[in-house]
Amino acid sequence: MDAAWARADHVGGWLTQAQGRLLWDCARDLTPGARIVEIGSHQGRSTTVLGLAAQAVGAKVTAIDPFVEGAMFGGQSTRATFEANIAAAGLEDVVELLPMKSQDALVGWDQPIDLLYIDGKHDYWTVVDDLGWTEHLVPGALTLIHDSFCSIGVTSALLDQVLVRGRLRYLRRETTMAVFDRAVPTGADRRRLAGELPWFTRNVTIKAARRVHAAPVLRALGHDSPYDPY
Numbered sequence: 001m002d003a004a005w006a007r008a009d010h011v012g013g014w015l016t017q018a019q020g021r022l023l024w025d026c027a028r029d030l031t032p033g034a035r036i037v038e039i040g041s042h043q044g045r046s047t048t049v050l051g052l053a054a055q056a057v058g059a060k061v062t063a064i065d066p067f068v069e070g071a072m073f074g075g076q077s078t079r080a081t082f083e084a085n086i087a088a089a090g091l092e093d094v095v096e097l098l099p100m101k102s103q104d105a106l107v108g109w110d111q112p113i114d115l116l117y118i119d120g121k122h123d124y125w126t127v128v129d130d131l132g133w134t135e136h137l138v139p140g141a142l143t144l145i146h147d148s149f150c151s152i153g154v155t156s157a158l159l160d161q162v163l164v165r166g167r168l169r170y171l172r173r174e175t176t177m178a179v180f181d182r183a184v185p186t187g188a189d190r191r192r193l194a195g196e197l198p199w200f201t202r203n204v205t206i207k208a209a210r211r212v213h214a215a216p217v218l219r220a221l222g223h224d225s226p227y228d229p230y
């Protein structure tokens, strides 16, 4: 993991080292021939961690990203950066890029998936669509979801899928990166997810406070980072 992180940390994006370790540990548990699907790759920061772990165990990664235009994600120049980063990490034979929306890639997808990482578009509807990928998980496979408890869209989709529809079971988290498996949640599983809501409220309050420069609120919540919580 240390060598993988040294490589990934040069890549721009949104992934802490502790979150990278969680991805690494889950991917290293896979067996030869396994398939990882990543939704939302940006410049390849998380893809590099997943790809190096996959390379070590003989697995493959499918990275899905339409490289949306705009100041936030950078469009086609980000695709060029992604491809350069994957090549620099020696992962061209491990990582397959599908440069399209996850919803489009899901149409006609017919391969079993051993690990799913979701970090694409963060609105409620897209996250619900992205959770449709869990239909292809092999029994016991994990789904990791970034920004699970700092985004209104992601969190509301998770509440819907776990608490209302009972399709996923929340297992644990590293900061906002949460781990789920496909199982009907028990009452205790549901309470574990609901128990994260105060922390979610803190995180969205910080995001709002940052936008209106409410320094006393940020101090009171103990947030001293120049970034939104993730």
Ligand SMILES: C[S@@+](CC[C@H](N)C(=O)[O-])C[C@H]1O[C@@H](n2cnc3c(N)ncnc32)[C@H](O)[C@@H]1O
Pocket (backbone or CB within 6 Å): 012, 013, 014, 015, 039, 040, 041, 042, 043, 044, 045, 046, 047, 064, 065, 066, 067, 068, 073, 100, 101, 102, 103, 119, 120, 121, 126
């Ligand atoms: C938060 S970034 C991903 C960060 C990346 N995982 C990392 O480690 O830095 C979100 C990405 O989702 C992509 N995206 C937006 N809409 C998408 C969609 N419908 N399907 C897949 N990816 C999408 C954006 O182009 C962007 O690159």
